[in-house]
Amino acid sequence: MESDRQALLGFSRRTVLGGALAAGMSTVFGVSPVHATPVSHPRSRVAILGGGVAGLTAAHELIERGFEVTVYERRALGGKARSMAVPGTGMPGRAPLPGEHGFRFFPGFYRNVTDTMRRIGFPGNLNGVWDNLVDARQVKLSRQGAPDITVPGLRDLATITPDDLRESLAAAAREAADLPASESSYWAGRMLVYLTSSDARRLGQWEETPWTSFIGADTRSPEYRTVLSRLPTRSLVAARADLASTRTIGSISEAFFNLALGNGKDGEADRVLNGPTSETWIDPWVRQLTDLGVRFEVPATATGFDVRGGRIAVVTVADRTGYETPIEADHFICALPVEKARRLWTPEILSLDPGLAAMDNLFVDWMNGIQFYLRHPARLCEGHIAFVDSPWALTGLSQNQFWARSLGDHYGDGEVQDCLSVDISDWETPGMLYDKPAKQCNPEEIAREVWAQIGAHVNDTRVLLPDDDLHSWFIDPGIAWHPGPGLNTDDDPLLINTAGSWQDRPNSQTAIANLFLAGDYVRTNVDLATMEGANESARAAVNSLLDATGSNAERCDIHPLYQAPELEPLRGIDEQRYRDGLPNMFDIG
Template structure:
């Protein structure tokens, strides 16, 4: 019999939760838990760099930096108190530009919200926009309005790309609305010299992926690259189709614009799922379509989120955790009553909350959990050992574990990360160029095909509500550029020995000048006359704050030596190496793994790991759960969406564990959902399901499985393929054999 407990809000003691990290994963977890009555404190060691500038009254900004990698970056000329906040003059600039009167905002990369980011869209609708109200009698001067952050999203309807030797192309981010528009797109494709046969075969491979079950995608397609899938490489390694040289080059390059997918080494399942979602949602013509925010991310999103979380009772403390200390062994105590993990902070203080959500990056999570591993903790904790610090295999990503080197590396050291293209961590960062005249290359995203450093950009300021002003901000326009490749040598910039320099070998000025040269060359197809190109030149630039140079103070000078934000790339066959349990869909419409009863009992009793019987994320020592893009998610791709989804899985695990503890350890539910029925066997295509799945501790966080949102017309073959895959048979399109014994 299942025993239930009252909801947290009705208990005298609300469980306390410490959230480590104020990135999107940490803030999402804090939001969801606070709404369910938990007492939440967020710990973050970074300060909001806007504090102390003297441009706003004390208390205007949050006490800590919110948003992690997604946060806006505020830069001033020179350094402030040794902090890495530098706005640098662009090398070779015209004249002597006047410095800005205030810190200027920049964005790492696109801050792009595709239509399939349904976790983020759902979150946006639940964060009110706050407005300053000069009310001394009120408890706060900020008041919520009827608007939400969703109202701060602006559509992006175009995307562009450069092609060597040809004019730049612009494509719509929506499907053609007429035959004339359709033929216009075909005309642009034909201008690239792409044979129709190439396009037809490429589309046939996409259709083949759509009728392949998630089960087979995980067992087979995740172990091949997207390039191998698109050429139809068989189990002997022979491609079924050979593309023309131009199409083949585009096929090998274009995925780099999607957060640096590597078509040669990237896991085909993750790459193609993301590509299909970007394509399939092009028919939306409402505010759910692709968009960006109408201002710097911190101002248009995180400042409002902070005020809302404070209104929900969440506390923010600037502090850095040093380690998670294991509880004493208690073999005679029932598992649900055993002691919990203690947090030790860098100032020596200790705290033992009811729950701890570790929402930091993978390297930090690995170091924080060292003491837990030494004590024999399993699950996610054990899986983190070497996840960020192990040297990648020298031969290929599928090299046998026994033959891999045992050496370790510093994942924050630029010269130790990404030395082989199948390293799961790469240095992917950005640079912002500021102009003293209006400059909008494209009202959308731009990809520079052929640029050695894998460049893409957006002029975001054109969509901002409060545009920059020259007299106040020292600039009128800003171009945000993603640098996806820090390891390929430039064909133009060379060292003293005549060897091409990689981005990791360069100083800030060299990076700025070379990135701008590659952009101008790609746009003008003229590598010789970059200085005379018909484009305005930047007056200032700022490198991403995560980059550090070899000489201080602040961000420093000299070549790049440190990157605080190593980027996790989905590599062939690497999904199974991600720490922790598989994601779980509360609607139980997704494939997931569950432990056997024997493994469940062993993990619980000897390894300190608890997991709900239906699967999902793990809880360690009755208290610790992990969240972040490095965990397993249905989104799979390292992104804001994956961070938000992962936090929801972590909160759902806490809700299930809370019920288990409150039931005296008797709750071992295999099934947790009410018997709702959905027509067609899949969920609605809107922001969220109309049905929220409840637990005695409050509703589960709703989770969107992106592969469930592919066209319903393909589901019949996908379901049939699942039966074939379970019986180790080829895809039904590859054989006329009927599975022996019928459906499982």
Template structure:
């Protein structure tokens, strides 16, 4: 996406209080009137080419990749397939936040250890880069490699405190001729199951989403980047249900973001992609809204990936941490890794932003001052816990969302959707179910101890999460019983020292204006490159897709620096509908004239 600074005077966002019926009708009619502008023919949205680093033209082919997570492995994949000599240095575990791990000492009788993980995997149909990589990783019996290990999820369980949970289909259905008017009506219908939500507020939500869909790129980067999702949704003065479910819960459970801090552009971008994936109107988004792996992540993906990269010549050096990048004569001359010096032609820093910032010493910032913006980026926690159960829960297969829960819990029944017999493969044979739960809010008080997750011990977290799940899911169902708990496993990246919790794997939170501080894959130092979920990408979110895309951009930037004529790695942008190009053209004229969006009232 282009980097568009805010050069126009922006209309002030004033929160609504009450919405008269005539304004509700006016909003619905105005959303429909946008259609009359006409749709200009247009292809998929494309990012403007970013300026290249000065080319080295050395012809060198050695690349040192620091970080063996999604970005580092993706960069290594693209480069080794083009003949580069790649060494990946990883201080802990390959796969990063995407990995799974065995729960030590739980396997019995020849079974594998129970499967733990950082958090369950979620592969929306709008992901294109990750599935493309997966298709190029061989897997026994799969004609499309690891990609054939993705299975489609048809619905989700929505839980509400003290109310019976609902099973909701997550796909809207085929809408081949999607228009702004139809979009608004479709979203109103899709969220009509939410309890206690006033109809006029649901209509208002549909109008605001239509406003986002028909906003031009200039406004998205120049205005919506600098206001919060809570502001663009006009949450102030609305009902508790509107604020809790439509504004807060959908944001927190999807991207672990806080609506009062997160950039409206970021939340709107992923929201648009998910909605379009649900409609079936985009051929490129053919995987449905929700897909998961049919095995633990390392079995289904990471281990075959590492094996493939090794077969192509990638070398992995584990237990080695990057501590310094050494700059001489305007280029990186070496790196200090695990107390020794590493030399290469190109250096890829594919480690989390909180660990990258200390490496940006004064001479590096002098060479490229824009890199200093990384110190202003905010990270947050989204970490998982797994409950291993002696009895199946009886819940429908698919994701579970405890809407409005203090810790923004989402969960997934994994065992029923995995290949093989779970008790025969894992643990001691008595655990038949794996309920994997993501904790997206670590800063709100819980219902048992009245403390935040960061203030609780691991044992207290397991008690609190289970209590919230029962409160949100058990009314009228009895799905969760204390006596069924065999054991639990909290992500080992969370640790405690002196009563203070620490997380080794935080993720980027896209706060307002944070795009300005995020790096590109290339920088002003011609042989230094950056990968990770904090690097600018089309998906614009801390996701596997964004990290994978950044690895592809790193590979392309390395080839640019090497003056390499080989074909570049594909980088798949998000796709927009031609039906919205006409309204976007109208909005572009209004934005350049300093006027608000036509639906911004």
């Protein structure tokens, strides 16, 4: 009788046990799941395709609400966010050196993914995995033959006037680069235009405007183009300034600006994890979800959809040998990257949801990392460092200074004392040594080239990174190397928010009743290919699924980017001006 009663309520033994385990984790680890006890809704099986941040987030939200969840992942759980063991580097009693797709970065305006982190138990942490985030104390812009650059903070927005705001922004620009007063003032004026633009103008005008056009980069000095056009796009968000949407770059710039003022904060502006990503975040997450009842199938590659009666009836997945198995579920969440998801849209699927065809217009590009393992600690910066003049738009992080377990004591052969993790954002510009873009180099050439570009920045006045300090290196294994120019491939490209691309990006709810989308290409508030965007999109997909099932479960919280209320009157004026076909009141050319 008890089992019958549970079935009527939509419960299963696994979800009941999951609730007990969740309650236990709240006691042991100090985390409180949103739904430790399942709520009443029709029993539903959900298949999630993809086990990156989006897929794991969707699984987390659904299992807490009593659904039966299976995640199918083709390669490794965690996706681009995971860390991975460097083959052949582990010694008896010591873990292999940790490699990664690229270093992790958690700016303080991330609020969705960090909310999830608070709900992932970690021994000894009151706030779960979130307590593994530590503040980076500096952000540096390294220039060849010039001192490192820091940008000052800004005054409290509650008492600042538009003229004061323009003056403060111009001062920051002058401090950050050797710009003439006229150029720094012009840039500050453009930022003021964006900060006071209404949402309607941002979507209707600035979404269609490339960043270079908005800030007038083409008619200004090389220094202006480098620091205020190329750096915020190539180095920070792996976009091309001539292609990137002003709405995207402007909104992220606004988010950092608000952080400097102490607004919309989940933490400090620049945060990193206190150890390898999988150890401090992904592995504890997977263990918790497994304990709650989530099933994981790895490797399992989605290869096709079977549509019946206007719904997805079956998804075919292949194992590592290529053997295909049909899987059934009541609902499907496609949490694959855009370049993988759009390959699955058959003519039948597109006939049911023609809007999905626009995903073919979305642009992806390379942004992959390399790790340099060092024999001594790298004393370059107490946080992220941008190598401003590097042809390949390099940014880096010396990681061991933030880790609770030192590399020298726990990883590799004992000789490695630090890891300089470097992101390569520009794979198409010729480098210094070989006069070839990174896409045309072999792994050894990339390692030598990146090391030389970094050395040109940090060893220009005194040697901070000697050649004999380099122990070894590791390149993102998502890149496949093939002989011949232009034949290398990247299995982990990044979505680039090109101007006008919002109209081609789907919502989480498709026109197919039981198919939902989660991924950093889906429309989100953060509007950028990030862990935050992946997490937010998964929350939206789960909310859509809850609506579709008629569940009475509490909907997932979705946290938008902060907008300063003090500027709301100016944005209100701009909304009317935009409707009247007039420019922003501060847009004076």
